[in-house]
Amino acid sequence: MAVMASALLGTIGVVSRSLMDQGMGPMQIAAARFAVTAAVLGLALVLFDRGSLRIRLRDAAVLMFFGVSKVLCDILLFTSQAEADLSVSALLLNTSPYYVLAFAVIMHKEDLTRPKVAAVVLGFLGCVLVSGVVGGASSSMAGIAAGASAGLLYAVYTMGGRIASDRGIGTLTSVFYMFLFGTAFVMPVSILSGWDVTLDVGIVSDILVIGVMMTLVPFLLDMKALSMTDASAVSVAMATEIVFAAVVGALAFGETLNVMDVLGIALMMLSVAMMGGLIRRRSSGSLRGTLPAPAYGQEMYRHADADDDQESSEPVLLHEEDHAYRERGPH
Numbered sequence: 001m002a003v004m005a006s007a008l009l010g011t012i013g014v015v016s017r018s019l020m021d022q023g024m025g026p027m028q029i030a031a032a033r034f035a036v037t038a039a040v041l042g043l044a045l046v047l048f049d050r051g052s053l054r055i056r057l058r059d060a061a062v063l064m065f066f067g068v069s070k071v072l073c074d075i076l077l078f079t080s081q082a083e084a085d086l087s088v089s090a091l092l093l094n095t096s097p098y099y100v101l102a103f104a105v106i107m108h109k110e111d112l113t114r115p116k117v118a119a120v121v122l123g124f125l126g127c128v129l130v131s132g133v134v135g136g137a138s139s140s141m142a143g144i145a146a147g148a149s150a151g152l153l154y155a156v157y158t159m160g161g162r163i164a165s166d167r168g169i170g171t172l173t174s175v176f177y178m179f180l181f182g183t184a185f186v187m188p189v190s191i192l193s194g195w196d197v198t199l200d201v202g203i204v205s206d207i208l209v210i211g212v213m214m215t216l217v218p219f220l221l222d223m224k225a226l227s228m229t230d231a232s233a234v235s236v237a238m239a240t241e242i243v244f245a246a247v248v249g250a251l252a253f254g255e256t257l258n259v260m261d262v263l264g265i266a267l268m269m270l271s272v273a274m275m276g277g278l279i280r281r282r283s284s285g286s287l288r289g290t291l292p293a294p295a296y297g298q299e300m301y302r303h304a305d306a307d308d309d310q311e312s313s314e315p316v317l318l319h320e321e322d323h324a325y326r327e328r329g330p331h
Helices: 002-010 012-021 026-048 057-083 086-093 096-108 114-131 141-166 171-192 201-228 231-238 241-253 259-278 320-325
Strands: 300-302 316-318
Touching: 002 012, 002 086, 002 201, 002 241, 012 026, 012 057, 012 086, 012 201, 012 241, 026 057, 026 171, 026 201, 057 086, 057 141, 057 171, 086 114, 086 141, 086 241, 086 259, 096 114, 096 141, 114 259, 141 171, 241 259
Parallel strands: none
Antiparallel strands: 300 316
């Protein structure tokens, strides 16, 4: 199921480029994607789990910050997909574990072990090869810069999911409000910047596909996969998104990869798979999830806050698949 999710995410460039060909810019595409995702998920919560819509006021500001980070990440991702090969954009987005590791080392004094150093070195070499420093660039530097920036902001968004978890906010709740606040931020800016696109059948169908099939469906597939297998195995499957993006780019747009690109992508996939396993192992750090998470199958209990308006003080049972998913969140 994680591979299926990666396949859907790997094809998002086809839809984003289709929308660009129809006159939409990266900001407008991000606004439409966020609006559809928030609307569909919000409707589902209203119908099936209204309790998940409750949040504390002090948590709203936190979710708003990380929601804005995610929408800025999407704008940069779509910009990268317009300027660079789809495989390069997917690769640079998946550099987020390196930023997460850097945050962990700087903020929480996590040990920088040899396996982590090896993973970072492999990833750095892969980025160097793909960027064209060796052998010449196959993508524009603007696209590469946008993709790398998207990876950084995706790491910030990833940390937001873990902070929400530590505050006792459910996965669906945090994802819904991040997308809702992201929509509230980007939609007015997008309209004021000049939304002159006519919403015909083609554009609406593409928007629905990118908001549902390429956001919510991968989200649900990832959650299901994490409930069935080990989180590190899922992280390896997630790395195949780069391969799917390369195949789609070649078939749909005739993009070609030189030897350096292929070698760089291979090194990055190996590094991402290594990082996916490393950051999910047990750690004593305070920001669980951005640091290694507990092993799959172990259950953790968290008492509700005294001012959470809960009638019962019984512990809330959280399973590891819920914790592990928040390390990634929907793309």
